[in-house]
Amino acid sequence: MLGEGIIKGMVETARNFVGSYSDPERLTTVEYPEDKIPAKENARNFPFLVYDGDDAARGLRCVACQICEKECPPKCIYIVKSKDKKPDYIGKPQFYPAVFDIDVSVCMSCQICVEVCPFEAIKMDTEFELSNPDRFGGLLQDKHRLAKSNEYYHKIHETEAAEVDARLAAEKAKAEAKARADAEAKAAAAAKAATAAATPKPAPNPTTVAPAK
């Protein structure tokens, strides 16, 4: 009959109305500034730079390759490469960013910088309370504010960080194995050279071995 559906609907809404008073379970609202729910693991909002160890300046993974700067669609990353080098996690000397700025107001949280970074140096943060009373300086985050420890990364994206760590460890092990193999080969060659010292052929210069990679 005409109007039956409306009556049914009104009963349903009345049930909601009464139910929301008698049964707080029904209310889905989280009263935000007072209550917060922890961010979901897959949440993402704004990138940060990962560093290993305790010292942000020394452990920063970023090698200032500037790939992310070029790929960022709204062009909100600004990098100045360093003049000198510092060792990376394997021990190989690398450049590091002298300046690394990201503009919060421009970033669109697309995660492209994270996808393109070959060094697992930039990751997405779940922090979303980025508002700031200073609309110039406060919204431009420099490398000191962007740098966050690997432990923090583990805390917010547990699975992903474990994967990244495994990959880095594998790479490091591979590099070490290669270095060891190289060193052995070098030693063998040196020994061979030593045994063949009588011959006039010059031995290979031990200092010009290619860096381990």
Place this chain on the structure above:
Amino acid sequence: MIIGEFFRGLFLMIWRVATDQPEAKADLLAVFPPSARPVISAVLTVSPIIGIFATLFALTTLLERKGLGRIQNRLGPNRVGPFGILQPVADGLKMLTKEDIIPRSADALVHFLAPVVLAVPTILAFAVLPYGRNLVPVDMDAGILFFFAVGASTELAIFMAGWSSRNKYSLLGAMRAIAQMISYEIPLIISSVSVIMIAGSLSPVEIIAQQGRYLAGGFVPHWFVLTPWGLAGFIMFLIASLAESNRSPFDIPEAESELIAGHLTEYSGFKYALFFMAEYFGMFAVSGLAVTLFLGGWHAPFEFLEIVPSYVWFFAKLMGLVCLFIWVRGTVPRLRVDQLLNFAWKFMLPLSLLNLVVAAVWHFTAAWEFPGAGLGRWLLGAVMIGVPYVWLGRALSGSKKITQRTYRFAD
């Protein structure tokens, strides 16, 4: 001396209003010279009406937001003041401090006039409603006619707003508003005509007086809503008044998903607040008329409750209807334009016309004398309106079979 007289008059006026006595203003007016009395009297009548309804407006916006929130299992506003009760104050301050923007290509004069032209008739409509036993601002013989006449002129204001904004959404919203209001004006008036027929008067005071009797030992009020034609008329009146006051499910003139805000799109600041207020005032006025016509006006539901001041009953019934409107708004989704007009012309209009016949039959069977005549009369009326309702409902909704839709070009 004269100041003492003034305060005595003021006190007597408040006392007499509170206790339902007639001639409340007499003593206060006697203080003033005779030439000033009409103006003072008008101010004394108008200012409480505007004050009370403005307060009710603030209250209703909060009630509506809270109620809708609860209906949707939300909390509703709860930040400003305890439980959010100061929210209307915050809203009002915000509205007043907003910049008043007039689009460059708008017709500035008409754009400015539209909210004023809207506010005047909506407030005028309050003039003829009896708020209590002795609280009738203007006791007009043709009060109902006056009410509908000023109520119909709000359409002009809405069209002015839509036209002068020079915005396609505004204009479309205004056109829809006109189509809707004109279509629903007819069932609104015809469903109240049945009351006028039975009461034999266009005066709201007289109509309420006729509903002032009690049957069954004071426990059944003689309200028109308790008759078959009255019930049908009341429901149709409510539906039509929902449409008249542009409220969901008939809010298509300002359907936000289609038209931004319809005729309100280009309004901001205080002008927007005026429109908003006029909308709620219109709702109060039309609910007040529904109370007057069908729910016995200021009469108490049971005879022994008549000792409670009469205006309490009026406002209680008014707020009850407003809560019903909020409930409906939280339940029913918006109609399409064609559904809306079909509903008005194919369903509401025939049924309200038929309701006139039922009212006439009710009138002429009043002389029935055999045992069980009252019940027989009631059943006759109920069948006369109920059967066509069911039949019309079937005929209109059953004509189209819902079938699988095929997409000829998309597959």
